[in-house]
Amino acid sequence: MDPNATLEMIREQLKAFYAERDAEFDAIALADMVAALDDWLSRGGFLPDAWKGQTYSRPDIVNGTGWTRGARFRQV
Numbered sequence: 001m002d003p004n005a006t007l008e009m010i011r012e013q014l015k016a017f018y019a020e021r022d023a024e025f026d027a028i029a030l031a032d033m034v035a036a037l038d039d040w041l042s043r044g045g046f047l048p049d050a051w052k053g054q055t056y057s058r059p060d061i062v063n064g065t066g067w068t069r070g071a072r073f074r075q076v
Contacts, residue, residue, distance in 0.1 A: 001040045006033050007048040 013030040041047070 001036060001045065003037060003040055003045060003048040004050070006037045006040075007050055009033050010037070 010030060010033045013025060013033070016025040017030075037048075
């Protein structure tokens with residue numbers, strides 16, 4: 001499974017769908033690709049490159065102390 005290629009195909013299907021409901025749109029293929037990517041990620045696979053971004057701090061929700069160096073998330 002190549003998550004980068006799968007994401008690119010998902011995006012192509014979405015473009016076809018949004019381009020005035022293009023006849024080349026294949027809902028079953030789109031669903032299959034989304035399911036494959038979900039399975040890949042659920043089993044610990046890496047994110048597609050397009051979903052990797054800079055890391056940012058987030059507020060510490062547990063104790064409300066504000067921004068913390070230890071808690072990080074990725075911008076997607």
